[in-house]
Amino acid sequence: MPNYYVNRNAQSNGDHEVHTTTGCSNPANPENRIALGNHLTCTTAVQKARQYYSQVNGCYYCTKACHTT
Numbered sequence: 001m002p003n004y005y006v007n008r009n010a011q012s013n014g015d016h017e018v019h020t021t022t023g024c025s026n027p028a029n030p031e032n033r034i035a036l037g038n039h040l041t042c043t044t045a046v047q048k049a050r051q052y053y054s055q056v057n058g059c060y061y062c063t064k065a066c067h068t069t
């Protein structure tokens with residue numbers, strides 16, 4: 001089950017991206033990560049990230065199933 005985090009820093013479009021802790025080619029700096037815990041799918045990880053930020057998106061590289069354009 002992947003371990004997820006959300007980036008404290010928003011992208012230029014305002015999205016806070018959700019990433020897995022391993023296997024991302026475009027990760028956030030460790031100090032900018034808010035841990036979201038282990039999730040079976042990215043859907044619940046994104047839901048948890050919404051408790052911190054209203055504008056959340058899955059990372060294009062590691063959480064593509066939850067990435068929207």
Ligand SMILES: [Zn+2]
Nearest residue numbers: 019024059062
């Ligand atoms: Zn990522």
